[in-house]
Amino acid sequence: MDEIWIQIIIFFLGLAIGSFLNVCIYRIPRSDMSIYSPRRSFCPECNQSIKFYDNIPLLSYLLLRGKCRHCKAKISVLYPIVELVTAVLFLAMSYQFGRTLDFLHALIFVSVLIPIFVIDAQHYIIPNVISLTGLILGLGIVCTIAYHGKDLDYLKMRLIGFVAGGLVLWLIAFIGSAVMRKKAMGGGDVKLMAIIGLFLGAWPELPMVIALSAFGGAVIGTLLIVTGRKSRQSPIPYGPFLAGAAVVVLLWGDPLWEKYLQLTGWN
Ligand SMILES: [Zn+2]
Structure with missing residues (x-):
């Protein structure tokens, strides 16, 4: 065809x-x-x-x-x-x-991220049924790719990404809540980050997603407050920024990482 x-x-x-x-x-x-x-x-x-x-x-x-x-x-x-x-x-x-199978992997990933993006933006929740669906589909496609390519390292990196993603965001939420003396992030964000780690792998994708989402959240949050659409106290959901950053890293993670290494002189 x-x-x-x-x-x-x-x-x-x-x-x-x-x-x-x-x-x-x-x-x-x-x-x-x-x-x-x-x-x-x-x-x-x-x-x-x-x-x-x-x-x-x-x-x-x-x-x-x-x-x-x-x-x-x-x-x-x-x-x-x-x-x-x-x-x-x-x-x-x-x-x-x-x-490729990576194409199927990407289709599944964005199909999980899009409803999370919209629902979290509208209702400030990430429903467990979507996180769970993402976890099951993610495990399925990641295992399939690892099996098909006989690539155990691929699978290892994704499982580490799953655990590290959840753990890192839980830590950020924990410290953030302690510092700001109010709930900084929900459990939904922690589960979302674990799933993002499962789909993208741990390094360098996870730090990239966290950096990009924090940057995006700061810029958009400031814009919303400056334009008077949100007050300084009103909550801004973090899920949409995590989901958006994950799509960016999925599409352009490698060139972005190269650029970062060049700019910081590591390369
Ligand atoms: Zn009608």
């Missing part, structure tokens, strides 16, 4: 997965719903179930001009954004990793 067709299929696969992630993002934080029930998607305003032709990723939002067909309530622009971001990230991973 032509490469262009493969890319198009990957893009549409990303839209479809993004659409499923939207269901997770809406339902998992709401305890009265599960992923499977109600089976059909529905409008949160008028509770009408949404017909399949109004539920096509991206396209339906555009055709309906962002409004429910029945009650004309606004549909959150977040839905098409999540679908588009998922599709674009799938394409980016395809260009980066080609047709």
